[in-house]
Amino acid sequence: MAVSFRRKREAPRGxxxxxxxxxxIVAPVALIAAGALGWVIYHYAYDHFAxxxxxxxxxxxxxxxxxxxxxxxxxxxxxxxxxxxxxxRKQLLAEGDAHxxxxxxxxxxxxxxxxxxxxxxxAVRLAGVYALARLADDWSEQRxxxxxxxxxxxxxxxxPDPAAPEHKAGEREVRQTIIRVIRDHLQVPxxxxxxxxxxxDFTGAVFDGGDFSTSHFQSTVSFSGAxxxxSTVDFSGAxxxxGTVDFSEAxxxxGTVDFSEAxxxxSTVSFSGAxxxxGTVxxxxAxxxxGTVxxxxAxxxxSTVxxxxAxxxxSTVxxxxAxxxxGMVxxxxAxxxxSTVxxxxAxxxxSTVxxxxxxxxxxxxxFGxAxxxxGTVSFGNATLIGGRADFSEAxxxxTAFDWGPLPVPAGA
Numbered sequence: 094m095a096v097s098f099r100r101k102r103e104a105p106r107g108x109x110x111x112x113x114x115x116x117x118i119v120a121p122v123a124l125i126a127a128g129a130l131g132w133v134i135y136h137y138a139y140d141h142f143a144x145x146x147x148x149x150x151x152x153x154x155x156x157x158x159x160x161x162x163x164x165x166x167x168x169x170x171x172x173x174x175x176x177x178x179x180x181x182r183k184q185l186l187a188e189g190d191a192h193x194x195x196x197x198x199x200x201x202x203x204x205x206x207x208x209x210x211x212x213x214x215x216a217v218r219l220a221g222v223y224a225l226a227r228l229a230d231d232w233s234e235q236r237x238x239x240x241x242x243x244x245x246x247x248x249x250x251x252x253p254d255p256a257a258p259e260h261k262a263g264e265r266e267v268r269q270t271i272i273r274v275i276r277d278h279l280q281v282p283x284x285x286x287x288x289x290x291x292x293x294d295f296t297g298a299v300f301d302g303g304d305f306s307t308s309h310f311q312s313t314v315s316f317s318g319a320x321x322x323x324s325t326v327d328f329s330g331a332x333x334x335x336g337t338v339d340f341s342e343a344x345x346x347x348g349t350v351d352f353s354e355a356x357x358x359x360s361t362v363s364f365s366g367a368x369x370x371x372g373t374v375x376x377x378x379a380x381x382x383x384g385t386v387x388x389x390x391a392x393x394x395x396s397t398v399x400x401x402x403a404x405x406x407x408s409t410v411x412x413x414x415a416x417x418x419x420g421m422v423x424x425x426x427a428x429x430x431x432s433t434v435x436x437x438x439a440x441x442x443x444s445t446v447x448x449x450x451x452x453x454x455x456x457x458x459x460f461g462x463a464x465x466x467x468g469t470v471s472f473g474n475a476t477l478i479g480g481r482a483d484f485s486e487a488x489x490x491x492t493a494f495d496w497g498p499l500p501v502p503a504g505a
Contacts, residue, residue, distance in 0.1 A: 134167045215263025226274045230286040253301040272303040279308035315339040322347040329353045338362040353377045365389045369396040382406045394419045401425045405432035413437040417444040430454035443467045455479040465492035472497040
């Protein structure tokens, strides 16, 4: 028995075959255990029948046949239970074998798909994209791994200019297919094959187009350091909830990024350090609620950014230390109800910023220590409801203002 235990300890890691005791040990032990159990049951049954016979009037002798029948019946019942346990164990082992066979097959599919993604021909890489997506649907335990591989492919160096020597023929189609496959899995959060609660890491990726519209992101999503340029990247109607959304240090240039009617709720959304230049970014009719939205240290230069008709409710929005120069930022008809918008230490120079018909709710807006030098800032027909616009310690020089209903601050 000590030998068996030692073998059990020394079994190689990862071995699936169970370490069983030798038959020459198990058989005698089983016979001894069965005999001992039969002896116990026989004496228990004899005592029971003896007591029953003694209680009768007149007392009767014990019927040995009844004792033997009871003993055999009890042993048969115990044997049936043990047989059931043995059958159950065999079933578990069979299911384990089937599971390991499935896992082996899935692992082989993963290896094949990964090799296809690294192939030199775009058509083979496309096949690898679809194979890996199908594998993610079939292999829920490793779904995140399959998604990580697809995201890693998008993070690889990419030259979108067909005239550049580093450009790879067919590469854009492969990348657009990956984006399309991801979007298709983010449409119905309750679907068995939905990827909505998975993490997506697009850090440093280059997007020259792509459609994420009406997608549901319910976990951590990172576009940190990503570049959006040359075409339209569509997030319209997308929902970002219950997670962290990171666009920090991202660059928006020479294209259109559309967050129209997107919903950011319960999330921490960061555009800190992002650069908006020579392109258009739409947040029209977007809803930012119950979370934090951070544009701190962002640079708005030469681009047009629209927050028209956007709703900021119950959230805190930061534009602290942001630089608005050489472009246009519109908050026309936006509603800031229950939210506070901070422009602390922001710099308004050479850009056009409109808060026309913007509604400032209880939180109001804080422009403390901001610098206004050059450009145009308009609060035409803005509405203050229970809140105020705070310009304490702000610096004004060379900026054209339309204060609308706001009281003109000192020094303006």
